[in-house]
Amino acid sequence: MGGIETETMLVVGMFLAMGAGALSFLSPCVLPIFPAYLSYITGISVKELQGNAVGKIRKKLLSHSLFFLLGVSLVFISLGFGASFLGQWIQNLLVGDTGRFIQRIAGVFIIFMGLFVGGWIKITALMKEKRFQSTQRPVGYLGTFFVGMGFAAGWTPCIGPIFGSILFLAATNPGQGMFYTGMYVIGFALPFLLLTFFLGSTRWIVRRSEIIMKFGAVIMIIMGLVLLTGQMPRITEFLLNLVEDTWFERLG
Secondary structure, three states, X not given: OOHHHHHHHHHHHHHHHHHHHHHHHOOOOOHXXXXXXXXXXXXXXXXXXXXXXXXXXXXXXXXXXXXHHHHXXXXXXXXXXXXXXXXXHHHHHOOOOHHHHHHHHHHHHHHHHHHHHOOOOOOHHHHOOEOOOXXXXXXXXXXXXXXXXXXXXXXXXXXXXXXHHHHHHHHHOHHHHHHHHHHHHHHHHXXXXXXXXXXXXXXXXXXXXXXXXXXXXXXXXHHHHHHHXXXXXXXXXXXXXXXHHHHHHHHO
């Protein structure tokens, strides 16, 4: 595969991973409790948060959000590193075209998780949230950092399957595993910070979170089918030709 095609695949993967991160944050498991989490880590009441957050309050919200996201990022990226290492180890251990085999397994998993995220299949074991709950508010930015780690280490019915799909992609492409995980973290962090700044918009998005999840689930299923059938190189070639044709038309 040529260098340009590889770069095109990376760009496609980048947008998919960022979209998965945004989908995780905008899910019904996370977005509705977003103001409560901000209240917990900052000590500002939910009522104050849902008012016009200005000045010192907004500054405090954003600074604590950054430390929370640092904790989240540390756990997610560590898991991505582990998945990449495991994928590389399996490919070195097995003989033959293991990359295609792992891709097909990843495709089946992503399709399965897409059906779950979209609500078309029910799996009781995956619908139980596993997270450490503390009644004491974290002290300072260090406490907020550890709360972020605890959030990322826990399982929610929305984040777990989506991030699990990213980990499978990381295992399938060990060379780009950390890149995909990093893009997922960025996709999660951007709407988090944006809605921290414009907290009043949260209610509007919450009302549409189920539609967002179903749309994201369809994308996951399509991505799973692409991996399962080994069509990613063809799609990459199509996108590359489309970009080249558009570029030459503009030059002409």
